[in-house]
Amino acid sequence: MKYFDYHTHIDKKNSCKSCTLEDLQKDFYLLEKQKISLQFHPWHLPEKYEGLPEEFIEAAKSDNIYAIGEIGLDRLNGPALEVQK
Secondary structure: OOOOEEEEOOOOOOEEEEEOHHHHHHOOOHHHHOEEEEEOOHHHOOOOOOOOOHHHHHHHOOOOEEEEEOOOOOOOOOOOHHHHO
C-alpha cells in the first residue's frame, strides 16, 4: 500500500497542499501544479461570520480542489466559539 501525505503546506509529490484562498489568488498556477486542500481556518473568521465568501465557493469548484480543510473549532485563537460553530 502506498501512503500519501494529505496535510502539508509545501509543494510535495503525492500530496494535497493546504492553501488559503489568498494563496491561490497569489499563485493561480498552484491549481495546475498539484492537488489542493482549500482551507478555511477558524483563526481567520471575522467576528460576524455571514457565510463563505463567493470567491471561496467559486475556487472550491475547481477540479484540483480535493478537500476543504482546516475546518474545526479552536478555543485558543480566533473568534468566539459560537461564531466558529
